Amino acid sequence: MTTTTATSPVLEASGVTMRFGGLTAVRSVDLTVNSGEIVGLIGPNGAGKTTFFNCLTGLYVPTEGKVSYKGTVLPPKPHLVTSAGIARTFQNIRLFANMTVLENVLVGRHTRTKEGLWSALLRGPGFRKAEAASRERAMELLEFIGLAHKADHLSRNLPYGEQRKLEIARAMASEPGLLLLDEPTAGMNPQETRATEDLVFAIRDRGIAVLVIEHDMRFIFNLSDRVACLVQGEKLVEGTSEVVQGDERVIAAYLGTPFEGAPGAEELAEVEAAEAAEATGTPETAEAPEATETPEAAETPEAAESDAAAEGTTSKEGNAQ
Amino acid sequence: MATTENTAENTAEVTETARGLIALPQTAARALIAVGAVATIASTFMSWTYTADFPGDLTYYGSPAGLQILDLVAGAITLLFALTLFDVRGLRWLNPAGATAPVVLAAASAFAVSWFSAIAIAVDLKGLVALDPGAYVTAIGSLIALVGTLALPSPGDTFKDWVSKPDRIPAAQKLPGWAERLVITAATAVALIVFTYGIGVDPEASETFIGYLLLVIFGTWALQAAGLFDRFATFNARHKGFATSMAFLAAAVFPFVENNEHNANLGVNILVVATVALGLNIVVGLTGLLDLGYVAFLGVGAYAAALVSGSEFSRFSGVQFPFWAAMLTGMAASLVFGVLIGAPTLRLRGDYLAIVTLGFGEIFRITVNNLDGSSGPNITNGPNGISMIPDLDIFGFNLGNSHDIGSITLGRFANYFLLMLIITGIVVIVFNRAADSRIGRSWIAIREDETAATAMGINGFRVKLIAFALGASLAGLAGTVSAHVGYSVNPAPYQFAGSVPPNSAFLLAAVVLGGMGTVNGPILGATLLYLLPEKLGFLKEYQLFAFGIALVILMRFRPEGIIANRRRQLEFHESDDSIDIPEQGLPDSTVGVTKAGA
Numbered sequence: 001m002t003t004t005t006a007t008s009p010v011l012e013a014s015g016v017t018m019r020f021g022g023l024t025a026v027r028s029v030d031l032t033v034n035s036g037e038i039v040g041l042i043g044p045n046g047a048g049k050t051t052f053f054n055c056l057t058g059l060y061v062p063t064e065g066k067v068s069y070k071g072t073v074l075p076p077k078p079h080l081v082t083s084a085g086i087a088r089t090f091q092n093i094r095l096f097a098n099m100t101v102l103e104n105v106l107v108g109r110h111t112r113t114k115e116g117l118w119s120a121l122l123r124g125p126g127f128r129k130a131e132a133a134s135r136e137r138a139m140e141l142l143e144f145i146g147l148a149h150k151a152d153h154l155s156r157n158l159p160y161g162e163q164r165k166l167e168i169a170r171a172m173a174s175e176p177g178l179l180l181l182d183e184p185t186a187g188m189n190p191q192e193t194r195a196t197e198d199l200v201f202a203i204r205d206r207g208i209a210v211l212v213i214e215h216d217m218r219f220i221f222n223l224s225d226r227v228a229c230l231v232q233g234e235k236l237v238e239g240t241s242e243v244v245q246g247d248e249r250v251i252a253a254y255l256g257t258p259f260e261g262a263p264g265a266e267e268l269a270e271v272e273a274a275e276a277a278e279a280t281g282t283p284e285t286a287e288a289p290e291a292t293e294t295p296e297a298a299e300t301p302e303a304a305e306s307d308a309a310a311e312g313t314t315s316k317e318g319n320a321q
Numbered sequence: 322m323a324t325t326e327n328t329a330e331n332t333a334e335v336t337e338t339a340r341g342l343i344a345l346p347q348t349a350a351r352a353l354i355a356v357g358a359v360a361t362i363a364s365t366f367m368s369w370t371y372t373a374d375f376p377g378d379l380t381y382y383g384s385p386a387g388l389q390i391l392d393l394v395a396g397a398i399t400l401l402f403a404l405t406l407f408d409v410r411g412l413r414w415l416n417p418a419g420a421t422a423p424v425v426l427a428a429a430s431a432f433a434v435s436w437f438s439a440i441a442i443a444v445d446l447k448g449l450v451a452l453d454p455g456a457y458v459t460a461i462g463s464l465i466a467l468v469g470t471l472a473l474p475s476p477g478d479t480f481k482d483w484v485s486k487p488d489r490i491p492a493a494q495k496l497p498g499w500a501e502r503l504v505i506t507a508a509t510a511v512a513l514i515v516f517t518y519g520i521g522v523d524p525e526a527s528e529t530f531i532g533y534l535l536l537v538i539f540g541t542w543a544l545q546a547a548g549l550f551d552r553f554a555t556f557n558a559r560h561k562g563f564a565t566s567m568a569f570l571a572a573a574v575f576p577f578v579e580n581n582e583h584n585a586n587l588g589v590n591i592l593v594v595a596t597v598a599l600g601l602n603i604v605v606g607l608t609g610l611l612d613l614g615y616v617a618f619l620g621v622g623a624y625a626a627a628l629v630s631g632s633e634f635s636r637f638s639g640v641q642f643p644f645w646a647a648m649l650t651g652m653a654a655s656l657v658f659g660v661l662i663g664a665p666t667l668r669l670r671g672d673y674l675a676i677v678t679l680g681f682g683e684i685f686r687i688t689v690n691n692l693d694g695s696s697g698p699n700i701t702n703g704p705n706g707i708s709m710i711p712d713l714d715i716f717g718f719n720l721g722n723s724h725d726i727g728s729i730t731l732g733r734f735a736n737y738f739l740l741m742l743i744i745t746g747i748v749v750i751v752f753n754r755a756a757d758s759r760i761g762r763s764w765i766a767i768r769e770d771e772t773a774a775t776a777m778g779i780n781g782f783r784v785k786l787i788a789f790a791l792g793a794s795l796a797g798l799a800g801t802v803s804a805h806v807g808y809s810v811n812p813a814p815y816q817f818a819g820s821v822p823p824n825s826a827f828l829l830a831a832v833v834l835g836g837m838g839t840v841n842g843p844i845l846g847a848t849l850l851y852l853l854p855e856k857l858g859f860l861k862e863y864q865l866f867a868f869g870i871a872l873v874i875l876m877r878f879r880p881e882g883i884i885a886n887r888r889r890q891l892e893f894h895e896s897d898d899s900i901d902i903p904e905q906g907l908p909d910s911t912v913g914v915t916k917a918g919a
């Protein structure tokens with residue numbers, strides 16, 4: 001929760017809108033990330049968080065709005081965005097499955113090395129030096145995330161948690177000024193999640209600003225200097241963890257809006273119990289934990305947090321691809 | 322993958338199913354194999370049939386010929402593997418695990434060759450009367466050996482266990498460096514002999530070639546099951562430069578050993594298609610772009626070289642470039658053509674790219690057909706092509722003339738073979754160096770996941786265009802030589818599929834059959850695909866059909882190709898025995914070899 005004094009903006013997104021036909025997945029979102037900051041991005045499933053990331057990194061061309069990095073407007077081309085200094089990871093892990101761990105990180109170095117086909121064919125001293133330097137840098141990153149001993153393994157053979165870490169190392173290899181993490185702890189157990197927390201702090205301490213999407217509320221509120229909440233494509237609130245945690249609209253967005261004017265907990269419980277009864281025949285759905293825990297959740301913010309975390313765990317199953 | 326489980330299973334198996342399919346004491350089983358093998362060997366010194374009508378003339382006593390030589394080798398391999406079971410000193414290395422599978426496969430090779438020969442004689446010469454005692458001896462001897470192997474300790478319940486490498490093979494004792502090099506040299510020499518024998522088989526003697534194929538398939542399978550190829554691969558990895566130079570040396574020796582113009586011509590053509598397949602491998606194997614019109618680049622190179630060759634049928638008949646300029650012209654023309662085709666099409670993904678390249682390939686052929694002066698400007702001389710292309714002249718060394726080196730005369734095709742070998746060598750170096758570099762890694766990254774690759778800062782279009790252009794110019798380079806070797810160029814062979822080798826389907830099949838992303842794979846694939854129809858005359862009409870069957874069988878049983886890229890192998894076979902891949906680490910032993918196949 002430390003806030004660093006430096007306040008020069010690294011990322012400025014203004015009025016970013018993304019429409020898919022009739023669906024507006026992201027609606028006029030403004031977001032700023034300052035250097036040395038960790039910013040969290042939360043929101044229920046389908047809120048448009050990943051779509052927003054894709055707009056930032058040029059994978060989607062935003063329908064409206066612009067994204068600038070350290071003052072210069074970014075063209076919507078992924079490779080140009082990366083060479084400008086924004087790197088990312090993917091929600092559904094996208095490693096180069098049949099390359100080794102080391103090679104994956106080396107690919108991440110692509111924008112920071114220059115050797116073309118000719119120097120590869122001629123193998124001059126410059127090429128060798130650059131290649132050795134790349135390897136050294138990549139090994140250093142593997143050391144940093146704790147995967148150096150598996151440098152020669154095929155990335156497809158790594159356990160889930162390590163694959164996520166490797167994605168982070170691969171992204172860091174491009175020496176970014178801003179790192180976008182899309183659900184970095186999805187599929188991790190509590191210990192791994194805690195380790196990832198430390199990892200993100202360590203990344204921040206290296207001078208890299210971080211924008212992180214996460215459903216694990218404890219994780220996000222521990223980590224972030226600021227949190228923005230996206231609901232149905234719109235930014236609902238933005239502020240410190242305390243502010244966002246206490247915001248009724250956020251809780252409502254996660255837990256569903258009660259009937260107009262009458263938020264009675266018993267009523268809600270009744271309705272959802274009925275729903276649960278209806279759904280008994282079917283296997284456990286994402287609503288199930290919500291239904292049982294809602295009444296308590298409405299009472300204390302801590303409960304809301306754990307509840308949301310529970311939702312997070314269910315959601316990632318839906319998202320794994 | 323789950324090592325602990327496997328160990329448990331194996332120990333259980335050892336105690337339970339130590340006996341074979343046939344209940345016999347172990348000594349008896351081994352003795353049967355040895356006796357059968359000796360009988361097989363002995364039979365090859367007898368007459369198998371009374372008439373010389375059967376290819377190879379198997380009528381002599383005391384001197385094996387044709388199929389008999391192959392059977393002799395098969396019998397000898399069987400005997401050697403049988404002796405490994407007797408713990409004969411000095412033979413342990415042949416079967417380090419003392420496994421059953423290699424012995425079974427060796428005996429199967431002898432059985433296959435013997436019985437194929439006997440049946441072929443009986444069928445060709447209309448009846449069992451055609452068989453001399455030798456044929457009966459070989460049939461019975463090889464059968465005894467095979468039966469003997471069935472009484473060996475069972476390696477497992479399924480058929481697969483009987484014919485595949487055991488899970489664990491004890492590590493070999495460490496050899497000194499020079500000994501490893503000696504092994505590499507010896508293996509290369511053996512490979513050269515095997516190849517030369519195969520290419521030297523009389524095209525009329527299809528029977529002999531089938532016997533040869535049976536022996537090669539079962540023989541290599543036996544060696545593979547004994548774990549010898551893995552061991553050889555580690556040697557190779559350790560002495561990479563040495564192994565590569567040995568391979569090239571062996572290839573360079575080929576025209577001296579096989580001093581026959583027809584076979585040297587075969588050799589040149591094989592090298593041409595192998596080189597082009599290797600170029601295609603950059604596009605398909607490394608970058609993952611399915612190019613169905615690749616042969617057009619070979620055509621562009623060939624036509625460009627033909628136009629500047631000084632042939633009187635060329636539009637520019639007055640122009641005769643020196644060989645190096647002709648080659649650069651061919652390369653440059655293909656490069657330009659590659660960029661022209663690639664620039665608009667490489668923005669497409671997957672199937673669309675395949676369709677568009679298929680179209681462009683055909684457009685090339687049809688255009689060349691029509692640039693004949695009547696339907697268009699006269700540039701290519703239409704369907705007649707450009708003929709009477711003069712031979713290359715390299716610094717006063719005319720490749721069209723025979724040259725004496727010592728007591729050996731190198732004919733025209735032998736000269737071209739050596740030139741083509743240098744080009745193949747260049748292409749191999751280009752492939753290896755490009756693959757192991759920043760640009761090669763970005764190709765593989767694009768093959769693996771294009772979206773992630775672009776998100777890592779790779780300019781997908783640019784990098785794909787480089788791969789496309791490089792592949793094209795390598796094909797163009799090979800094309801320049803092929804134009805001179807064949808005296809003429811015409812549009813017919815540069816089509817998608819056809820019965821004459823350099824067509825796109827053939828090249829793709831060579832890459833896929835041999836092994837995508839490897840150097841040796843496409844070379845081996847092209848060799849096999851070129852040689853088989855050449856030697857098996859009866860296949861000619863069914864060539865495409867046989868291709869199809871071969872591809873289907875291969876994709877079913879060995880989707881990674883004959884020579885597996887270590888990576889590909891893991892990719893395709895992992896799910897066979899384990900479903901939950903990400904949770905399991907790779908045993909360290911396999912990891913060490915990862916690089917070897919790369």
Ligand SMILES: Nc1ncnc2c1ncn2[C@@H]1O[C@H](COP(=O)(O)OP(=O)(O)OP(=O)(O)O)[C@@H](O)[C@H]1O
Pocket residue numbers: 020023025043044045046047048049050051052091315319
């Ligand atoms: N390429 C696309 N075409 C059409 N609709 C899309 C596309 N990508 C995303 N969407 C839609 O945009 C909305 C936002 O999806 P997005 O993946 O951004 O949500 P998210 O906030 O990341 O959710 P989650 O927490 O489940 O990851 C969803 O309704 C989704 O179906």
Ligand SMILES: [Mg+2]
Pocket residue numbers: 049050051091
């Ligand atoms: Mg998402």
